[in-house]
Amino acid sequence: MDQTLTVQLKIAAPMEEALRLAAWEDETTLGHVVRDAIAREIRRRRQHQVAAAKISQGAPSQRAFSP
DSSP states (O other): OOOOOOOOOOOOHHHHHHHHHHHHHTTOOHHHHHHHHHHHHHHHHHHHHHHHHHHHTTOOOSSOOOO
């Protein structure tokens, strides 16, 4: 099953400058920095979807709760 994820980025001027600095320090391009940030967000969302699916199927939570 194909899944499509649409990502809309709205970057404020200070964040854009921070991304440019991060790219410059790592000798990468701004595109690489943004691509990596999007990849992290996709992984985070997938992990959240898997956890939600397990919960809806009645699987016990992986988190330890302290009283």
